[in-house]
Amino acid sequence: MTDPVLPRVLLVGRGKMGGALWSGWLRKGLAPSVVLDRHGTAVPAPHRVAKTPADIPQDFQPDFIILAVKPVAAADAIAAIAPWLPGAVLISVMAGRTVAGLRDIAGRSGCRPPVLRAMPNTPAEIGQGITGAYASDDVSPARRAQAEALLSAVGAVAWVTDEAQIDIVTAISGSGPAYVFLLAELLEKTGLAHGLPAQTARLLARGTVSGAGALLAVSPEESDTLRRNVTSPNGTTAAALSVLMTSEAWPKTIDQAISAAAARARELAQ
Ligand SMILES: NC(=O)C1=CN([C@@H]2O[C@H](COP(=O)(O)OP(=O)(O)OC[C@H]3O[C@@H](n4cnc5c(N)ncnc54)[C@H](O)[C@@H]3O)[C@@H](O)[C@H]2O)C=CC1
Numbered sequence: 001m002t003d004p005v006l007p008r009v010l011l012v013g014r015g016k017m018g019g020a021l022w023s024g025w026l027r028k029g030l031a032p033s034v035v036l037d038r039h040g041t042a043v044p045a046p047h048r049v050a051k052t053p054a055d056i057p058q059d060f061q062p063d064f065i066i067l068a069v070k071p072v073a074a075a076d077a078i079a080a081i082a083p084w085l086p087g088a089v090l091i092s093v094m095a096g097r098t099v100a101g102l103r104d105i106a107g108r109s110g111c112r113p114p115v116l117r118a119m120p121n122t123p124a125e126i127g128q129g130i131t132g133a134y135a136s137d138d139v140s141p142a143r144r145a146q147a148e149a150l151l152s153a154v155g156a157v158a159w160v161t162d163e164a165q166i167d168i169v170t171a172i173s174g175s176g177p178a179y180v181f182l183l184a185e186l187l188e189k190t191g192l193a194h195g196l197p198a199q200t201a202r203l204l205a206r207g208t209v210s211g212a213g214a215l216l217a218v219s220p221e222e223s224d225t226l227r228r229n230v231t232s233p234n235g236t237t238a239a240a241l242s243v244l245m246t247s248e249a250w251p252k253t254i255d256q257a258i259s260a261a262a263a264r265a266r267e268l269a270q
């Protein structure tokens, strides 16, 4: 077995996002780590799963504790893992929850951990995620570098220096895969409604979204150039874009959607 490249973590919550991170990290090689989740399914040795905090070895010393529970479960989760906080950096992937709010909660257990906020997305599961991250001042440069290694093991990392920007990061890239999957859904349904066989509609919709994403990932061109490359003057794409690109259509709808998501992130801080 090759040496693990990633630090030791205590992952709290192995749901959709925590599970995606965990899968990505396992593939890269993680120092012996623990997953805490009452629905915990087995993990390969030397890692272990804990269904309750009582299952976590007292002498386990994680480098990072990753909080991947719903924002509403933050207080319970922090109280549960408080004994393992000393010496660890807390990484919250929760939408909305602020550094100050998390410190307040940890303070109730007599802890004041360095806190880092990360907003990953589910393509992390296949190493294709993008994470927006913010480190509070008390995260040391060495710990920040380790956190970057952890986060970049599942995709790209974009740091922000203003914590408030994590809300718009959440709206764009944290929630963003859902918008792209919705596009695939709608393309498929529309193909079906226009008479394509179900399997063909599915193949065309998924292939288009994944192929366009893959081209975007490797192309040096700007996204608007890639769009123009598809658009013949007076052709079919131009006809579709004349509907989508009017100011009342996608530009307005996307702005409203992103604003709604960012506003919800601010509400979730409470
Ligand atoms: N799903 C996504 O695409 C993204 C989610 N997030 C954030 O990740 C967090 C989790 O979201 P999801 O994974 O979607 O939710 P989820 O409901 O799929 O997962 C939450 C997990 O936490 C576990 N859990 C609840 N309370 C716990 C406790 N006290 N101790 C240990 N485990 C506990 C649950 O059993 C569940 O497995 C949220 O705060 C969300 O804002 C961030 C980025 C993207």
Ligand SMILES: O=C(O)[C@@H]1CCC=N1
Residues within 6 Å of the ligand: 095, 170, 174, 175
């Ligand atoms: O929907 C949510 O609140 C979470 C945060 C970003 C993606 N999922």
